[in-house]
Amino acid sequence: MNHPSEPIAPTLRGVAEHRAAVLELARVTGTDEVDVGAGLGRVLARDVTAAGSLPAWDSSAMDGYAVRGADLARSSADSPAVLDVVGEAAAGVPSAVPVAPGTAVRIMTGAPVPAGADAVVRQEDVARHGARVSIGRPAHRGEHIRPAGDDVRAGERVLAAGADLGPAQLAAAVSAGARSLVVRRRPRVAVLSTGAELVAAGGALGPAQIHDSNSVLLAAAATEAGAEVVYRDGVTDDVAALRTALAELDGAVDLVVTSGGVSVGDHDVVREALTGPVSFVRVAMQPGKPQGSGRLAAGTPVVCLPGNPVSAFVSFEVFVRPLLRTMLAAAAVEQRSGWGVADDAWRVPADREQYMPVRLEDAATDLPRVRRAVPGGSGSHLVAGLAAAQGLAVVPAHVRHVRPGDRLRVRWL
Numbered sequence: 001m002n003h004p005s006e007p008i009a010p011t012l013r014g015v016a017e018h019r020a021a022v023l024e025l026a027r028v029t030g031t032d033e034v035d036v037g038a039g040l041g042r043v044l045a046r047d048v049t050a051a052g053s054l055p056a057w058d059s060s061a062m063d064g065y066a067v068r069g070a071d072l073a074r075s076s077a078d079s080p081a082v083l084d085v086v087g088e089a090a091a092g093v094p095s096a097v098p099v100a101p102g103t104a105v106r107i108m109t110g111a112p113v114p115a116g117a118d119a120v121v122r123q124e125d126v127a128r129h130g131a132r133v134s135i136g137r138p139a140h141r142g143e144h145i146r147p148a149g150d151d152v153r154a155g156e157r158v159l160a161a162g163a164d165l166g167p168a169q170l171a172a173a174v175s176a177g178a179r180s181l182v183v184r185r186r187p188r189v190a191v192l193s194t195g196a197e198l199v200a201a202g203g204a205l206g207p208a209q210i211h212d213s214n215s216v217l218l219a220a221a222a223t224e225a226g227a228e229v230v231y232r233d234g235v236t237d238d239v240a241a242l243r244t245a246l247a248e249l250d251g252a253v254d255l256v257v258t259s260g261g262v263s264v265g266d267h268d269v270v271r272e273a274l275t276g277p278v279s280f281v282r283v284a285m286q287p288g289k290p291q292g293s294g295r296l297a298a299g300t301p302v303v304c305l306p307g308n309p310v311s312a313f314v315s316f317e318v319f320v321r322p323l324l325r326t327m328l329a330a331a332a333v334e335q336r337s338g339w340g341v342a343d344d345a346w347r348v349p350a351d352r353e354q355y356m357p358v359r360l361e362d363a364a365t366d367l368p369r370v371r372r373a374v375p376g377g378s379g380s381h382l383v384a385g386l387a388a389a390q391g392l393a394v395v396p397a398h399v400r401h402v403r404p405g406d407r408l409r410v411r412w413l
């Protein structure tokens with residue numbers, strides 16, 4: 001039988017204190033340069049500035065005619081102005097001629113406004129007669145013209161280091177002239193689940209065996225948070241095998257995440273193998289009470305999460321995601337959160353901050369109504385029910401009951 005070498009301190013550590021201990025493990029990763037088309041999901045490491053102004057020239061917002069407003073000052077439906085059409089400007093093909101008094105240039109959306117013109121009249125407001133147009137209304141200065149630099153001026157910052165690169169950010173970078181982007185290297189993460197009962201996904205189950213969902217859960221969560229999962233495996237309740245696996249990973253990865261074996265049982269292999277370099281603590285949260293964090297011999301950070309699947313998931317969200325995001329020097333370290341209102345009632349354990357998986361009843365209002373994702377609430381074994389969760393309602397430690405109408409802080413998943 002394995003006996004953990006040190007008892008865990010009986011007092012509960014606050015969630016914020018443990019989070020701070022985990023975040024202390026963060027070292028910001030180096031950088032990669034990637035083609036702008038391959039930047040999706042990465043975190044920007046160097047600001048992107050505009051090579052030129054956007055738009056680069058005064059450009060037309062409409063298909064129509066570029067005119068001088070002064071020529072239309074007295075035009076009306078009864079007495080339209082008549083102008084000679086002297087040229088054409090299309091997107092990519094500027095007009096060869098300016099707009100002189102008494103003339104107009106046919107212009108398309110996105111084309112540079114020719115010299116001399118100070119307004120564009122939409123073609124719906126124009127009657128064309130051969131080489132002439134008649135316009136029965138005045139045009140104000142700047143009408144349907146997008147001024148140069150309206151979006152951004154040359155040299156201005158378009159994206160700041162730390163930005164998460166999604167479709168909109170990539171489009172902004174391309175428009176600013178970028179061909180490649182300097183991004184954070186994805187932290188290399190190893191996920192190790194422990195337990196003699198574990199069988200890899202889909203494998204035949206013997207008596208008292210279960211499928212190892214945590215290694216898939218944690219690897220997927222780490223990937224989603226911006227990491228590169230380079231190793232994912234399950235080890236049995238064998239301390240020597242775990243020590244060997246950890247020694248091979250130490251120095252080869254940026255972070256090791258383990259699941260299981262952190263509580264007080266006789267087979268709690270993670271505690272047995274890591275007590276010393278890793279501090280094992282009880283955190284004032286439910287689920288997710290037993291936790292560990294520290295460094296392996298060569299300095300590789302290791303975070304040890306409880307084995308119950310909902311506990312592992314919540315612990316990842318509260319501790320490991322912020323750690324990975326800090327390693328990525330991301331501007332937004334936390335998931336988006338907001339207020340919801342309970343449309344449900346449940347009891348909350350004493351003295352622990354509760355993370356209740358919830359789903360939205362009604363997303364259409366400012367204050368969405370939320371219910372427990374499953375009737376069993378935050379039971380740490382309810383892995384199938386976890387699939388219904390859209391958020392985690394964070395109930396403060398002093399609250400003992402949640403009642404319909406209570407306001408709840410929700411971390412959206």
Ligand SMILES: Nc1nc2c(c(=O)[nH]1)N[C@H]1C(S)=C(S)[C@@H](COP(=O)(O)OP(=O)(O)OC[C@H]3O[C@@H](n4cnc5c(N)ncnc54)[C@H](O)[C@@H]3O)O[C@H]1N2
Binds near residue numbers: 198215259260262380
């Ligand atoms: N006497 C006490 N017992 C327990 C305490 C306590 O304070 N005193 N804490 C409980 C709490 S809270 C939690 S959480 C668990 C954490 O235990 P471990 O981290 O040691 O996890 P295991 O014992 O290995 O497993 C717990 C549970 O989860 C299942 N599991 C484990 N790994 C996986 C996996 N990869 N995929 C799917 N399911 C997994 C495992 O079969 C167990 O059912 O300890 C309590 N006990």
Ligand code: MOO
Binds near residue numbers: 286288
């Ligand atoms: O704190 Mo444990 O994580 O409830 O199941």
